[in-house]
């Protein structure tokens with residue numbers, strides 16, 4: 001049995017807590033590894049190593065820090081096939097989709113190669129008589145990241161690339177469902193020339209998270225996962241005086257206007273709704289056609305496309321999507337589908353009986369399409385996080401806009417239309433963080449920032465892009481005057497520029 005420990009002070013180490021969790025291959029349903037769950041003492045060894053290494057790393061000039069990422073990007077590309085295979089084997093997504101997961105993280109590493117420029121401060125010469133003023137951005141010190149199962153390469157890199165480029169040491173607590181890729185990512189950082197202690201992986205569950213949240217030497221916490229945990233982590237981290245930003249769940253709507261190209265919209269919905277088995281925080285889970293005619297035509301186009309989706313293990317290169325991550329997820333999704341039927345939604349494509357031949361113990365879920373879903377139903381309110389799309393029919397554009405406006409989540413949203421005015425009005429008015437106009441999954445690229453609104457995100461600075469440089473640094477502002485500029489005597493009133 002493959003035993004996975006932690007990555008501390010530059011090397012893989014065995015766990016010592018005596019607590020372990022099973023890691024599964026979701027396609028076969030078999031246990032593929034035993035993962036050690038860290039104790040507080042094990043976290044402390046990582047913090048000690050980080051404390052010892054961080055000052056020297058912060059003092060390393062930013063061009064040298066950038067060069068580690070230049071080598072790292074080369075290594076990620078060289079190891080792409082190996083990493084994708086490892087990722088798919090624990091997550092279940094197709095190998096091509098795993099490559100997308102890795103590449104989206106790699107792009108953040110490319111972005112931080114610009115760190116010498118990104119981290120530059122501001123300078124004002126002659127802010128007063130003989131006075132110069134400048135600001136610099138200094139690392140927070142030790143940062144921690146707690147990541148979800150669904151993007152085990154991309155989301156760790158969203159966090160550790162900017163944190164480390166800014167001069168911090170970083171402790172990653174990845175999802176216990178698919179820890180092998182995060183471990184390899186840390187190992188490859190060492191190969192790229194990162195000093196030991198700067199990137200460490202502490203595997204674990206809620207108790208490792210609690211230890212991070214109260215640790216006095218960890219200055220900043222970044223979290224991505226489900227909303228209840230995101231809210232808890234934000235509250236606890238800030239209560240302990242830490243800087244925090246935490247990102248939660250989603251229910252992403254796609255509005256289809258009567259003038260939209262319906263073939264384009266249907267294809268977009270299939271990819272965005274069922275890709276990665278619907279286990280993406282930017283997946284479209286609600287389609288909102290405007291007007292009965294649009295709705296009937298859209299559903300008619302969707303049904304055969306959904307019925308034709310090919311489900312398979314990651315080893316099948318022709319599969320559109322694979323199993324969901326755990327048996328518990330599979331059961332939860334199937335339970336919610338039953339609930340939707342009970343609540344009166346029309347299940348026009350019913351994938352509940354799906355069995356994957358040869359993989360009967362795998363965590364597969366057949367594709368489902370609900371029509372006539374209403375906002376009071378659980379399947380509308382909750383994030384299903386599976387291959388299930390709900391159609392909520394809207395009478396007018398205003399009714400359609402009202403749905404994502406009122407929903408508790410506000411991660412992503414899309415509108416499909418040929419009308420520039422409608423699209424512009426929608427983007428301006430909808431209270432959601434990421435908007436797609438004829439783009440179903442509007443995930444910002446690495447040099448922009450990623451984040452939702454409402455209960456999809458807590459805190460104010462987003463992931464990657466310019467926000468990440470602010471999140472992982474503190475601003476220090478220096479006002480300097482040399483003796484020649486100093487006037488005689490003491491000043492007792494508030495100094496102002498006259």
Ligand code: NAD
Pocket residue numbers: 146147148149150151173174175176204205206207209210224225226227229230247248249250280281383385411452456
């Ligand atoms: P999760 O909340 O179960 O787990 C996320 C992390 O929190 C894991 O590292 C886990 O070990 C830890 N954790 C779990 N329970 C905890 C507890 N009680 N106390 C402290 N820590 C705990 O999420 P998941 O199932 O791994 O991921 C899926 C969720 O993540 C979905 O809701 C999805 O929408 C969301 N997500 C959001 C974004 C975003 O950017 N907004 C991106 C990806 C995923």
